[in-house]
Amino acid sequence: MKHHGKWTIMEFGDYADPWTLKAADVICRRLDCGSAVSGRPGSSGPYGPAWSISPTCLLSTSALMDCVRTDPDFTDSALSLNCSDSVRLVHGSSRCSGRLEVRSNRSWSSVCEEDLDLNDTQVVCRELGCGAPGLLQGGLYGEGEAPVWTSELQCEGNESAVLDCRRSSSAGKTCSPGTAAGLTCTGTKGAWLSSDSVFV
Template identity: 45%
Template sequence: MCVTSDFDLMCVPSDSVRLVGGRSLCSGSLQIQDQSLAQSWAGVCEGALDRRGAEVLCRELGCWAPLLQGALSPLGQTFHCEGNESKLMDCNRTRTGPETCPTLNLTCKEPLRLVGGASRCEGTVEAELRGEWRRVTSYRWDLEAAAAVCRDLDCGSPVSTEKRVGSDSKVWFVGTDCVKKKSSVRDCLYDDGSSSSLLQVICSDSVRLVGGRSLCSGSLQIQDQSLGQSWAGVCEGALDRRGAEVLCRELGCWAPLLQGALSPLGQTFHCEGNESKLMDCNRTRTGPETCPTLNLTCKEPLRLVGGASRCEGTVEAELRGEWRRVVPYHDWDLEAAAAVCRGLDCGSPVSTEERDGSDSKVWSVRTACVKKSSVRDCLQDDYDSSNSFLQVICSDLLNVPEVSVSEGVWAPRAEGELFGPRAQEGDWASPGEGGV
């Protein structure tokens, strides 16, 4: 089975099995093609495979061991594999007729690794393609792209990433836009020769925020040995303010901004506040339960300097512990500046412009990226230096509806959660609470 990626033609060495509907070629619903089915593709029922059968399938597809196992059976009800077969259809099989049943969903690990780091969730990115391991590099790279590496390794969120120069060798190139489309690193690899460039990524290994607008916001999930390494949501009230501060710091973000339903005393995590990881905090063990999931937003490592208030001035950001001015590649506008104001909890952009100043080291940012994510997630170290800088003025007195820009016309969007009443000092209140 062959598929065309953005850059290359990649072939999966199987003509009888496939995973469909997943975010990569290594995940999805299992389908088989069989002579007895007149060559049509048919779904496979939950429980049809055991662990050994799933391992045979993943190996046949050029992937690694099963990661998310769907509804596997202790003894495969349809496929009975020894584990050393090269193809799933080589396994002994109990023939079954057409039936209505839930389809088996499976995710295999990607042939990917981080080497040279302190744990399996940090180091230099390497990938296997056509049986050959090489370093992975990219022409453009940022935290949003690094999220695909962490996701493929079943680690948490990317905390930091950078391109470095090493020895010249054959490498796999990865398409940044491709992995940002919620695909996988493996599906976006192509061979473009050799390079001295390499990618380093550090992921959080046991916590992540998912479903938010940026990597510093979303629903809290944890990964724990007692949960069989599966990711599980954390209930509202599980953290207090100190626990939320530990979590944000672990993810490379700043202090909690939108606190969700924090408890005055964390009901699950009891943090002193100086821990480096949330899972280092004392914890009250709780069993599986149905509850509202805790949502949290941490501040971005971002600031506006030289203005009359914290909500106006020159844009600066911190990446890997270093503060620099931020400059765009091109086409900076008010819609892009909205990401700056949003990351600072400063309302909406009032004005923005790009100016020339003294030459210095800068972080570059792609405008299209920040319009969908955040400034932090889109920073790149692509320029040695620049004399350009950005100035932004945000509305810091009143939380007005967020705007979009189309051909110079301002249009209000629907209000989000930020516009409701808040309990913490310094938070936004709607105009209806006391008027303007």
């Protein structure tokens, strides 16, 4: 983290305040890097000074610096954080649910429900580390504030990331009211529901 012009290694705090993926997700979103895929203590290399960050605090405040303890500790185990910078779920009840947005040309765009199928949602949930898709419904998590994504996903279902999927152009496309894709991933293998179908 950079503070007063100086970069400092971050560690995850202490074992009384364990690190969670929800806390990692807060950092990814604040950095505009999508959703967290993993977050854990990892080796930083040389032994040196580090600040600590409280996962519990991250979930209860909007300012990252409010959760940082700046009196330096010395460690060789820094926080390792991986974000998905191509896809995210926003305004949901957990990091694995929300309105689907895809990153393109450095901006986030909503996706129309009609442009998604089971294969597409499997890849989204897999990329986010959220298990299997559970529910797909237009407008479930509000209308898109971002522009509409102008490509239609054509995933085969076995890709590891959305950007690995084939796409077809839908230039000038708009979503009808109530059709911005809302997706809930189950976190485990399970059934998938769309507005008119059930897949197991």
